[in-house]
Amino acid sequence: MTHPSDGTTPGAHALGLAPAHPGGLSGAEVAERVARGEVNDVPVRSSRSVKEIVRANVLTRFNAIIGALFAVILVVGPPQDGLFGLVIVANTAIGIIQEVRAKRTLDGLALIGEARPTVRRDGQPVQVPVSGIVLDDTVLLGTGDKVIVDGEVAEAEGLEIDESLLTGEPDPVLKQPGDQVMSGSFVVAGAGAFTATRVGRQAYAAQLAEEASRFTLVKSELRSGIDTILRYVTYLLVPTAIGLVISQWSVEHNDWREAVRRTVAGIVPMVPEGLVLLTSVAFALGVVRLGRKQCLVQELPAIEGLARVDTVCLDKTGTLTEGGMDVRELRPLDPDQVGLPVLEQVLGVLASADARPNPSMQAVIDAYGEGGPERERWRVLEAMPFSSARKWSGAQLLEPTGGEASWLLGAPDVLLPAGHPALEEADELGAQGLRVLLLGRTPVPLDGPDPAARLEPLGLVVLRQRLRPDAADTLRYFERQNVRAKVISGDSAVSVGAVAGSLALPGAEHPVDARTLPVGDPEALAETADRTAVFGRVTPQQKRELVAALQSRGHTVAMTGDGVNDVLALKDADIGVAMGSGSDATRAVAQIVLLDDSFATLPSVVAEGRRVIGNIERVAGLFLVKTVYSVLLALLVVFTQVPYPFLPRHSTVLSSLTIGIPAFFLALAPNNERARTGFVRRVLRIAVPGGVIAGAATFTAYALARSDHATDLKADTSVATLTLFLVAIWVLAIVARPYTWWRLLLIGAMGGAFALILLVPWLSDFFQLKLVGFRDPWTGVAIAVAAGLLLEIAWRFVKRGLAEGSTD
Missing domain, CATH: 3.40.50.1000 (HAD superfamily/HAD-like)
Structure with a gap:
């Protein structure tokens, strides 16, 4: 509540206050404090720093594993077998570039949306960035403003501050000069000013956490699910890799270099290294796309x-509705007692007494804010700003007749008792989608226990809202x-x-x-x-x-x-x-x-989220199919004591053509599927049967080829590679459904690329792939077709189970 001494807008000069810097700091005083480092230097960031982005993308558990294996191959093997290392470097670079791009988008938008508090300097109100506040600055406050730094109230005009985000107390606190305010709280009613006493990292909220993100606790099932999957993969990877190392050294004891190469070839595909990358890229591109809107x-x-x-x-x-409103009508309830001109004068006085008008009061100001000789005869004695909890604002006025009365403007059904005749008229207007405020007079002072108790309704202010x-x-x-x-x-x-x-x-x-x-x-x-x-x-x-x-x-x-x-x-x-x-x-x-x-932007945000979730679920299935069949192949090799079917170069070709390249396109495609819970369960129900079928089919073809070409390991490896590629491309075809022209083109392009590797001599020599004879290659094809049919059956069962689960 305020106590102005005249009929103008209430201000600090009327409060009898004596702040330390009544006109705010001078430019020289600000410069002195900046030189001493007494500035609000808490970093307000919308994203990770470039250094953090690089560290997060480079220093990962799986990059360490792949990097160590890459170093081993550089020592013992030809360059072709180290291609997987270059793929990891490329993936990491893509991740860093996309996230830095998203960071720049976020930072640019954050500057646009950043709060710019108003401070008083050299006697004038000036807007400054949050980081521009210095110690002893006079910071002005109005309804909706956030308290940026800690301070002491210097001026108060019905200033009510909500500290619930800091203290948990739900009720706003009425502040008077000399009271403390804490950063992280916000103004719910009134206006005022405070002197900054603690800035930067000394402020209360800064000691708790970074501003603007202190209370945001968003759960990501996608990220937590991927973390869970990676944890399971690690548990499988370590013992399987140890068994594979022992078995390959036992089988290839005469050629330790070959043993190392085969061991590395078995370990590398177990790591779903691109899964985390694609998740980061999908989120980053989502930020960029939304930033454009x-x-x-x-x-x-x-x-x-x-x-x-x-x-x-x-x-x-x-x-x-849009924030602005227009006064459509001012309707006197008793024209014989108080006519339209008096009501217009009172509304003009009430509007002038509101230092920070809300949209309703702004509409009143636009309609009745211009002063005149009649309005100058009214005097504001006390003022109370609008509060969402009270649903009204008011002022105690000295009327031209010499009498005193409190005039209230607010919600009719709050100010009047149920059943009052004026409410019926207000409800009729409200039923037309109009907003209605009641203007009334009461002899009860504003600081009384219930100012509306003896209210006499005198007029209805009808506002038109803009849809x-x-x-x-x-x-x-x-x-x-x-x-x-x-x-x-x-x-x-x-x-x-x-x-x-x-x-x-x-x-x-x-x-x-x-x-x-x-x-x-x-x-x-x-x-x-x-x-x-x-x-x-x-x-x-x-x-x-x-x-x-x-x-x-x-x-x-x-x-x-x-x-x-x-x-x-x-x-x-x-x-x-x-x-x-x-x-x-x-x-x-x-x-x-x-x-x-723009409220219309929300569907874009929903669609972007569904694209990210749906597509990451698709590609997660692809990556984990690879992990499952790699683990199964390694176990079969350990138990049967045979050389691992592939060299690292073969694993690179298979991973790139059936997973890496297709997953990149699938992860960025449109997707409007409804997001559901149970990410890990759904992914594993697809990946486990797919991986088991692919691994079993590959090892079967490999074993049959070995029985015919026991001394030609290159021919056996070629049959196994052909079989696994066909089964893996079938998995890709299932995951890519429903088909569109570009998805069919993508699958065809991957098949064509593999055919070129088999048919072009220098490529087949580079990758050591050579199909020998007629029976073994076609046996591999037949096994792959049988495996594909099993995949279709398994997929139908899984799809039916997931559909039933979603309806539970």
Whole structure:
């Protein structure tokens, strides 16, 4: 609450305050503090540094294994057998380049969306970057602003600060001059200023964690699933590799170089080295694609998270409607008592008393903000800014007649008791999708226990909201994708229902007033939240409770919003989506920021997430099929005490043509499949039978060839390579479904490349592949066809099982 001394906008000069730097720091004082290092130097980063990216892509467990094997081959074998090392180098380079490219996109977008606090310097308000704040700066605050650094309140105009993100206390704290404010909190009502007392790494939030990402906890089932798979692979790889080393040295004891080459050839394909690479590349390209649409992804896994969402909670204002409003009508309720001119004067005075107007008050300012001689006769004695919890703002005025009264402007159904005649008129207007505010007068002071208790309603301010032109199409998209949309707003339930109904939102005809929600009964609240599509008169705390109630029913919830009343719900939702023009606090806790305020960008984010998840699941199956058949072949070789079927060069050809190159294209292709849980289970159910069939077929063909060419290892290896390629290309053909022209072309190109290696003499010599005779090669083909038919049968069983699992 404020106590101005005149009828102008209340300010610090009227508060009787004596801040240390009333006009803010001078330019010389700022320069002194910068020279002393007293600046807010906490790094605000949207992504990893280049050094971290290089380290993460180079220093991996599997790169270490492959690198060591590559070094061994350089010592004992010809260059052809070291090709797998060059592939790893190329893969790592691709990963680094793509992630650096994504980093630059993120950093550029982060600069656009970065908060720019206002400080007072040389007596003038100036916007500076977050890092530009220095010790003793006077930082100005308004509704929606985030407290960037720690400080002491110097000026307060009904300043209420929410510290729940730091302390867990849900109620806003009314701040007075001399009170402390902590970085990480945000303003929910009023305005003011504070003097920065701790900046940079000394600030409270900086001691806890980096700003802007402190409270974002996005779970990535994709990454955790891949980590689980890699852990299992490591468990298999170590003992199998040891057994393979022993067996090959035993078999090839007369030629230790050949033993080493065969051992390396068996170990290298066990490592799914490209799986992590393609996951990083897919995420990075997703960031770049969304960045082109002015969508800032503050955490990479958020792309995946939104793709898994089955419920989207929307704040009406700023999401379904544009932020601005227009006054359509000012309707006196008792023209004989208080006429239209007086109501217009009062609205102009109330508007001038609001230092940080919200969109509703801005519409009032636009309509009645110009002063006149009649309005100058009113004086503001006290002012109370709008609060989402109160649903009204007001001022105690000294009227031209000499009397004093409190004038309130806010929600009719909050200010008036149920059944009041004025509510019927307000509901009729609300049912048309209009927003209605009540203007009334009461003799109760603003600091009384209930200023609205003796309110006399005098007029209705009717506001026209501007629907976003893309809102209806976006809601249709979510409906087609089986993602339920729920509108959760602080406005009148009738008005919100009318707006949602005009956009054809299913269930909009039955809006629920949040004041009627069950209190203290989580199960009943969850039931109501699950079946209801539109909620009105929702407080910030209730938004949070509704999100939690939906999550308790197993829903993955996204929350969109732009105001401070959305912050708590955005923080608790699985994915928070903020509008770029929203408050600093909203953008700080959200994982995704729509910088152009376009609600229509959300389908692109969902589609990008589904592309990443669906395609990585496809290619993960390919990589793990290779791991399974490599482990099986190694075990069969160990038990039968025969030379390993392949040299490293053969493994490189097989991996590149049946997995590496195709996986790169498949990972970046469009994919609209609905994201589901159970990533590891589904991948293993595809990879294990595929790998077992491929490994068994290859070893069978190899064993039969050895019985005919016991002394010609090159011929045996060629038959085994042909068989494994045909089975692996069949696996690729299954994974690539449903077919498109480019997928068929991709499969054909891989087959053509292998045929060239067999038919072109210098290539066949380079890779040591030579098919001898007629029977063994065609036996290999026949075995591969039989294996392919088994793959089709196994795939149908797996597909049926996965379909049944998804309906459970």
